[in-house]
Amino acid sequence: MVQRRRRTCRSAAVLSALAAVMLVVVAVPSSPARAADDTEMPTSKTDYKPQAEDQDRPKDKSLLEKTPADAAVASKAQSGDGPAFYQRWQFWAITGGIVVGAVAAIWGGAVLYHTIRGGDIRPCSSPPQLSCAGQGEPQ
Amino acid sequence: MTRVVRRLSRRLPSVSLALALAVMAFGASGCETYHYYDMDVTFSPDWVGGLNSAGGATLCKVIVSGADSHDFNLKNCGLTDGTKYPDVGTFEFATFADSGTLTFTINAYNGSPPGPDCLFGGGTTNMTASSQVTQMGTITVAPNGQPGCPNNP
Numbered sequence: 001m002v003q004r005r006r007r008t009c010r011s012a013a014v015l016s017a018l019a020a021v022m023l024v025v026v027a028v029p030s031s032p033a034r035a036a037d038d039t040e041m042p043t044s045k046t047d048y049k050p051q052a053e054d055q056d057r058p059k060d061k062s063l064l065e066k067t068p069a070d071a072a073v074a075s076k077a078q079s080g081d082g083p084a085f086y087q088r089w090q091f092w093a094i095t096g097g098i099v100v101g102a103v104a105a106i107w108g109g110a111v112l113y114h115t116i117r118g119g120d121i122r123p124c125s126s127p128p129q130l131s132c133a134g135q136g137e138p139q
Numbered sequence: 140m141t142r143v144v145r146r147l148s149r150r151l152p153s154v155s156l157a158l159a160l161a162v163m164a165f166g167a168s169g170c171e172t173y174h175y176y177d178m179d180v181t182f183s184p185d186w187v188g189g190l191n192s193a194g195g196a197t198l199c200k201v202i203v204s205g206a207d208s209h210d211f212n213l214k215n216c217g218l219t220d221g222t223k224y225p226d227v228g229t230f231e232f233a234t235f236a237d238s239g240t241l242t243f244t245i246n247a248y249n250g251s252p253p254g255p256d257c258l259f260g261g262g263t264t265n266m267t268a269s270s271q272v273t274q275m276g277t278i279t280v281a282p283n284g285q286p287g288c289p290n291n292p
Contacts, residue, residue, distance in 0.1 A: 118170075130213050133230065136233055
């Protein structure tokens with residue numbers, strides 16, 4: 001039982017250490033220390049070569065030319081980076097159309113329903129009546 | 140979302156067309172039109188003593204049956220003003236019925252409650268329902284030979 005608890009404690013310690021390492025790895029790029037390191041010159045001068053003297057530049061010019069696939073990818077990326085849907089006039093045109101259409105449909109439907117149901121009943125008082133009764137008249 | 144907007148904009152005309160067709164179909168399913176029956180109420184010359192006997196009416200109950208059914212009351216059978224006797228006036232009955240027969244029955248009571256004991260006159264008129272908007276008719280109230288209940292108002 002004790003052995004088991006010790007094993008559990010050990011795995012917890014290992015996990016904590018691993019988490020600490022991960023935290024350091026994640027946190028370091030944004031730390032000022034790392035930023036200071038970036039501005040420092042490399043220590044080993046033997047490995048440093050200016051880019052102007054890079055010997056690995058391709059001699060073949062065709063490798064540097066843009067292919068149609070690159071253009072397609074670029075245009076797709078450009079279209080993906082457009083304004084949000086609610087910033088487009090089409091969205092507001094369609095939304096406005098739907099709202100206006102819904103209001104018109106409700107109002108028109110009510111008028112149509114009333115008309116289909118006979119519309120307005122004519123006034124009772126021409127000529128003076130003993131009574132007006134039946135469909136559409138108050139009981 | 141952009142795809143939804145595009146899809147909506149593409150389908151908007153067809154949706155509008157379908158909506159319009161549905162509205163037209165709904166409208167074509169049947170419009171109802173009011174038809175009016177202006178019925179002139181007249182007391183027959185059979186009332187002995189004229190207004191003296193007919194004037195005892197406290198209530199007339201009008202019952203519509205046949206192509207439509209309804210009932211309503213005429214206070215004092217329209218005899219609020221004795222100067223209008225025997226033609227007391229007109230009532231208007233509105234209905235959507237445009238075919239069949241409308242039967243107008245009028246029961247005159249001379250006491251309360253307006254039950255069989257107080258019934259002392261009445262009349263019936265049949266009207267043919269048609270597409271005509273307004274039809275005029277006459278309904279004559281004649282005594283039924285019973286005294287009614289004039290002493291039990």
